[in-house]
Amino acid sequence: xEPFIRSFPLEDIRVRAGGDGRTVEAYAAVxxxxxxxxxxxxxxNEVIDRRAxxxxxxxxxxxxxxxxxxxxxxxxxxxxxxxxxxxxGAMPIGAPVDIKADNRGLxxxxxxxxxxxxxxxxxxxxxxxxxxxxxxxxxxxSDPGRPPRGGWRPDSGGNLRTVRRQExxxxxxxxTPFPAYPDAAVIGVRAEQAARLLAHLHxxxxxxxxxMLRTGTPxxxxxxxxxxxxxxxxxxxPGPAAEEPPAGHSARQKIAWAKVRAEIKARRxx
Numbered sequence: 001x002e003p004f005i006r007s008f009p010l011e012d013i014r015v016r017a018g019g020d021g022r023t024v025e026a027y028a029a030v031x032x033x034x035x036x037x038x039x040x041x042x043x044x045n046e047v048i049d050r051r052a053x054x055x056x057x058x059x060x061x062x063x064x065x066x067x068x069x070x071x072x073x074x075x076x077x078x079x080x081x082x083x084x085x086x087x088x089g090a091m092p093i094g095a096p097v098d099i100k101a102d103n104r105g106l107x108x109x110x111x112x113x114x115x116x117x118x119x120x121x122x123x124x125x126x127x128x129x130x131x132x133x134x135x136x137x138x139x140x141x142s143d144p145g146r147p148p149r150g151g152w153r154p155d156s157g158g159n160l161r162t163v164r165r166q167e168x169x170x171x172x173x174x175x176t177p178f179p180a181y182p183d184a185a186v187i188g189v190r191a192e193q194a195a196r197l198l199a200h201l202h203x204x205x206x207x208x209x210x211x212m213l214r215t216g217t218p219x220x221x222x223x224x225x226x227x228x229x230x231x232x233x234x235x236x237x238p239g240p241a242a243e244e245p246p247a248g249h250s251a252r253q254k255i256a257w258a259k260v261r262a263e264i265k266a267r268r269x270x
Contacts, residue, residue: 042151072172135173
């Protein structure tokens with residue numbers, strides 16, 4: 001069984017209510033989506049079958065007295081940007097809470113450790129600096145089976161052969177800076193702060209912020225100030241609004257808050 005690595009961009013980062021912001025949900029694979037691949041098997045279109053992970057998940061899931069998943073969670077497969085082994089990167093950054101196949105793909109739910117490396121990775125996910133989820137393992141069954149000598153190549157018309165991966169053995173997964181597939185997505189980093197922010201907003205403003213969070217724009221409520229929203233009934237003076245992000249915030253966050261203020265003012269204008 002030849003080892004392989006597959007990476008998927010993190011399209012969505014959506015902050016969800018509950019927890020302490022250390023549980024990350026992301027797809028590690030998407031099903032029935034042809035994707036152009038160049039690797040040791042050649043140059044071809046790859047499709048991952050929606051039942052490809054069924055057996056490996058049964059083998060890796062907690063069972064009996066074992067409560068943990070037998071799957072590692074590493075940043076960039078424990079390697080440097082140059083592909084060489086990394087002693088620091090070889091340390092796990094989290095532990096799987098759940099891994100399951102749904103209608104879209106292989107969904108991973110990971111509880112990140114309280115370590116310096118895990119904290120760095122979480123912050124980069126929130127800021128949109130880390131753009132991919134990756135996993136490694138091996139292909140146990142494919143259709144067609146083994147590639148020809150020299151690997152799959154385009155035909156005379158430039159058409160690529162489609163290879164369906166029917167059974168995959170999962171070894172480890174985790175975030176990586178190198179995206180390859182176009183359709184996988186990080187669903188969310190759960191954060192109580194986002195829940196407090198959304199709870200105080202007018203429905204129209206809430207809808208806008210949900211969209212901004214879905215697309216990966218990091219937003220935080222300034223300490224000691226409630227989020228912007230319509231003033232209470234009978235109070236002619238608007239209450240304190242989230243006019244500026246806390247000192248030290250990134251330029252991206254300041255731009256996000258500027259957009260929110262502009263939208264709020266536009267909607268309040270007669």
